[in-house]
Amino acid sequence: MEFIIEAENLFFDFNNRTIINAGSFKISRAKITAVIGKNGCGKSTLLKLLGKILVxxxxxxxLDNKRLDEYSAFEISAAISYLGQNNKTAFDITVGELIETGACVISKPKDWNLDAYLSRYDLNILKFTKLSGLSGGQRQLAFLALALLKQPRLLLLDEPTNHLDIKNQITLLESLMTLNQSQNMSIVIALHDLNLAIKYSDYVIHIDDNGEFTIGPTNDILTIDNIKAWYGVDVELLTSSDGKVINFPRSSNLMDFPV
Known part of the structure; x- marks a missing residue:
């Protein structure tokens, strides 16, 4: 099957405001799809709809040619992992306890090794650190490791780079590319940074102010004209050693601020 997700006349509103009015669309299997758009456009809502958190x-x-509402909660849990922006647990446990508990829930094999798994995500030095003692970026990495325990067919990530420094942003996205390529994992990731989207995604979904979508291959969607129309800024597309880079020239119409 070429597509992991297919939608028919998808619509969602809240408090009389249309959030998603996307009509019909498809999300390619075994690819990384970036979801972009202005603040409040509906990126988080879309991911929650795809994960059956919202209806x-x-x-x-x-999902795989079967209506999402026909899947049981257990089937959805096995097929889809969702990582939101604010991840919490009922108790203040350590990173090691978080991952160990997740491994028990999904019945990992007896030869599964906690230390080896933590090392894969550079979390071994945080094994005995309570979640309350983590930085925002460390917490995000810990919950990503938890989400990946069950090796889902579809991974949904809501702005996972928000609290990460540039090194950890790159580490995270390179890890996602490896997962995508080695395990054919389908990944849908909401991003604000268009340069991360152009570098790491195969496809892009843009959500506009009316909840309507523009979908296509990344290089076809992230064009000078589209970025100008959607964000109201002038950009240049430059060619780097490994692809395109979006440059934002300094504006000549800067606002005057008192100093």
Whole structure:
């Protein structure tokens, strides 16, 4: 099957405001798809609809040609992992306890090794650190490691780079590329940084102010004209050693601020 997700006339609103009015669309299997758009455009809502955390007001979603509402909670949990922006647990446990508990829930094999798994994500030095003692970036990495324990078919990530420094942003996204290529994992990731989207995604979904989508290969979607139309800024597309880079020239119409 070429597509992991298919939507028919998808619609979602809240407090009389249309959030998603996407019509019909498809998300490619075994690819990384970036979701972009202005603040509040509906990126988080879309991911929650794809993960069956929210239910559309109209239309249908299909996962592997089966309607999403026909999957049981257990089947959804096995197939999809969702990582939100604010991740919490009921108790203040350590990183090691978080991952060990997750491994028990999904019945990892007896030869599974906690220390080896923590080392894979550079979390071994945080094994005995409580979640309350982590930075925002460390917490995000810990919960990503938890989400990946069950090796889902579809991984949904809501702005996972927000609290990460540049090194950890690159480490995270390179790890996602490795997962995508080695395990054919389908990944949908909400991003604000268009340069991260152009470097690490195969496809892009843009959500506009009316909840409507523009979808296509990254290089076809992230064009000078589209970025100008969507964000109201002038950009240049430069060619780097490994692809395109979006440059934002300094504006000549800067606002005057008192100093």
């Amino acid at each position: 559309p007001k109209a239309g249908n979603l299909y």
